[in-house]
Amino acid sequence: MEFLQLGKEHLTTVMDLEQKLFPDDAWSSASMAAELDASHTYYLGIFDTELIGYAGLSTPDGSFSSDIQTIGIAADKRGQGLGRKLMQHLIEKAGQLGSEQLMLEVRADNQAAIALYLDLGFVQIDLRKRYYQPAGVDALIMRLAIRQPIVLGIESTCDETGVGIVQGNRLLANALHSSMDEHSKYGGVVPEVAARAHLEAIRPTLEKALAEAKLSMTDIDAIAVANGPGLAGALMVGIGAAKGLALAHNKPLYAVNHLVGHVGADVLERGAVELPTIALLVSGGHTSLLLVRQLLNDVELLGETIDDAAGEAFDKVARVLGLPYPGGPQIDKLAAVGTANIRFPRGLTLPKDMEKHRYDFSFSGLKTAVARHVEKAQDAGEEFSKADVAASFREAVVDVLLTKAINACKDFGVNRLLLGGGVVANARLREEAQKRCDANGIELRIPRFQLCTDNGAMIAALGSQLVMAGREPSGMGFGSESTLEVTQVQTP
Amino acid sequence: MLLAIDTSAGTSTAVFDGEKLLGFVEHDDPFGHAENIGNAIAEVMANAGITASEVTAVAIGRGPAPYTGLRVGMAAGASFAMALGIPLHSIMNLDAVALSHGQAKILVSSDAKRKELFVATYDQGKRVFGPAVLKPEELGKFGGFAQVEGKCNAELVGRYALWAQASGIDLSDSSALYLRSPDVAPSAGKRVTG
Numbered sequence: 001m002e003f004l005q006l007g008k009e010h011l012t013t014v015m016d017l018e019q020k021l022f023p024d025d026a027w028s029s030a031s032m033a034a035e036l037d038a039s040h041t042y043y044l045g046i047f048d049t050e051l052i053g054y055a056g057l058s059t060p061d062g063s064f065s066s067d068i069q070t071i072g073i074a075a076d077k078r079g080q081g082l083g084r085k086l087m088q089h090l091i092e093k094a095g096q097l098g099s100e101q102l103m104l105e106v107r108a109d110n111q112a113a114i115a116l117y118l119d120l121g122f123v124q125i126d127l128r129k130r131y132y133q134p135a136g137v138d139a140l141i142m143r144l145a146i147r148q149p150i151v152l153g154i155e156s157t158c159d160e161t162g163v164g165i166v167q168g169n170r171l172l173a174n175a176l177h178s179s180m181d182e183h184s185k186y187g188g189v190v191p192e193v194a195a196r197a198h199l200e201a202i203r204p205t206l207e208k209a210l211a212e213a214k215l216s217m218t219d220i221d222a223i224a225v226a227n228g229p230g231l232a233g234a235l236m237v238g239i240g241a242a243k244g245l246a247l248a249h250n251k252p253l254y255a256v257n258h259l260v261g262h263v264g265a266d267v268l269e270r271g272a273v274e275l276p277t278i279a280l281l282v283s284g285g286h287t288s289l290l291l292v293r294q295l296l297n298d299v300e301l302l303g304e305t306i307d308d309a310a311g312e313a314f315d316k317v318a319r320v321l322g323l324p325y326p327g328g329p330q331i332d333k334l335a336a337v338g339t340a341n342i343r344f345p346r347g348l349t350l351p352k353d354m355e356k357h358r359y360d361f362s363f364s365g366l367k368t369a370v371a372r373h374v375e376k377a378q379d380a381g382e383e384f385s386k387a388d389v390a391a392s393f394r395e396a397v398v399d400v401l402l403t404k405a406i407n408a409c410k411d412f413g414v415n416r417l418l419l420g421g422g423v424v425a426n427a428r429l430r431e432e433a434q435k436r437c438d439a440n441g442i443e444l445r446i447p448r449f450q451l452c453t454d455n456g457a458m459i460a461a462l463g464s465q466l467v468m469a470g471r472e473p474s475g476m477g478f479g480s481e482s483t484l485e486v487t488q489v490q491t492p
Numbered sequence: 493m494l495l496a497i498d499t500s501a502g503t504s505t506a507v508f509d510g511e512k513l514l515g516f517v518e519h520d521d522p523f524g525h526a527e528n529i530g531n532a533i534a535e536v537m538a539n540a541g542i543t544a545s546e547v548t549a550v551a552i553g554r555g556p557a558p559y560t561g562l563r564v565g566m567a568a569g570a571s572f573a574m575a576l577g578i579p580l581h582s583i584m585n586l587d588a589v590a591l592s593h594g595q596a597k598i599l600v601s602s603d604a605k606r607k608e609l610f611v612a613t614y615d616q617g618k619r620v621f622g623p624a625v626l627k628p629e630e631l632g633k634f635g636g637f638a639q640v641e642g643k644c645n646a647e648l649v650g651r652y653a654l655w656a657q658a659s660g661i662d663l664s665d666s667s668a669l670y671l672r673s674p675d676v677a678p679s680a681g682k683r684v685t686g
Contacts, residue, residue, distance in 0.1 A: 190674055192559070192674035192675060193674045195559070195560065195563060196559075196563075196668070196670070196674065198563075198567075199563045199566060199567055199667075199668060200667060202567055202570065202571065203570050203571065203574055203666075206571065206574060207574065217574075217575040217576075232560070233559075233560045233563070235526070236525065236526040236560060236561075236563065236564050236567075237563050237564070237567045238567075239526045239529075239564070239567075240525070240526060240529055240563065240564035240565065240566070240567035240568040240571075241567040241568065241570070241571040242571070243529050243530035243533070243568050244529075244533070244567065244568035244569060244570070244571035244572035244575070245571045245572070245574075245575050246530070247530060247533050247534060247537075247544055247568075247572060248544050248571070248572045248575035248576050249544065249575055249576075250543075250544060253530075368684050371683070371684040371685075372684055372685055375683055375684065375685045376685065379685075476530030476531045476534060477527050477528075477530070477531060478526075478527065479524065479526040479527035480526050
């Protein structure tokens, strides 16, 4: 006997049994085909050479609730506990999908099924008179509460101290302390300044997150911490804090990948990350293009910057233009009143580069080109429009980012693009991304800004996915991994 | 029950029941603080035969010491104390070493990297100079002070915390004791054309 997930290829087999089981009110073949094929459903069959039972679960996107759509066991195979086994599988699956409750309806005259559901922990919450037609039988509406794990996540990879708390896929708190202002006089993130700020901020940020979630540490089921990639000294503060917390209440600890966390943030927006997806992560520290087939098992780095990160380029160009740090918002503001009338270079887009660096980025040459342009004008005593320079620079960055991201979508036949990282704050990037995705039939996902920038909630969310999937916790021996590969979603 | 944590040199932990040392663990690796801190805390509690819920206070070394490693123990101690809602005592590492030498007239120094030393001097159990960062050749001016190696550990941190509490000394400042500013100067920005 074997349990197998059912797909549309099983339609005929399933319909044969469906018609035997429910002669009065069997689903139509079209409805069943749609159910088996839908991305939000999960159908499981039991085979004993042929199909002898099946059950289906539905979990709409963004919902924290699943429904048992149907369940049936061949007449001559009943009384062996097969229905119970199917239900147990679906309850487990609903939990893994982040559902906080599982609903079903059952005929009031089906005593065996009602007894099973009660035994599995379902309670009756409603009665619908004459729900099943034509027989006119009442339906009991039953509900099973599923308690999702509460996970606290710590982020300290760069200049943001973040502590987030999630329950399953639900965001409970996202507390943040940024040391950005302390870096402004240096024109960029200084690792030692960042590490010092993390140590000062970690305790107040933990307390803020717990207060926001109205929880105490004893309510937390697991701790997650980003152990890379990032600044070593900064990461080590978060790791030390996470280990202390985990040991104080003997909680399991998960060391998770910061970049994959950016992708995982989308579960907090709609209950799941729709996969596969291309992810473009753009910040002051990263410019990475990922192909995510499965969040926990299959993340591939397609390309990344070979010199400056995009956010770093914004900071450097802002300085050339005499604008304060951080450069992104300043350039965005100035560019809004300028015209992109200067053609600055698009790094790694020449045919020879596209062979070797199809999905890689380079912003160092662009920054230099902008500086040359400005210096030349200044040396000649010519008037020039800073706004036009800002707009032209921004256009070059946005163009190259999106050209490569859309290329990746097309090359891999993936019709989804997820944006993450602080540079997503750039209005022009979001606008142009929408335009190009629409033109290419690609679905664009941009989590809300607080979940795009570095934050603890995305680390908690990824940790929660690991807990729900039944992964073993990390050991106590992991350290900071400045150059952690995206393929390593969890460090053991 | 006091849990002491110190990552000023290696990674070490200690558990005290009153004045009595129930357990001590030391990982000597001067770089693996993030890797070792969790095991050091878990091991010392196991050695002492206690669980985390029995700990009533935490003591941490707050430097001066190489900061990257120091912060790991401080962060772990601070979060452990917060999670259990118990007091956190923060100890100046050179003071902790000096206490173990009683009333002697001593100069305590530890490696500050970059060919410099963290230094403090003590007489009659009181700090009379420091903490400060000095070059080795500057120690000559402290004639009459016996030089003492300032390598600290969790046992010394714990003993100092117990003594200081009994003596009414305030240990509530849980910030790291930085004696250097971060190694950066704001950049004016360079021209790219000649």
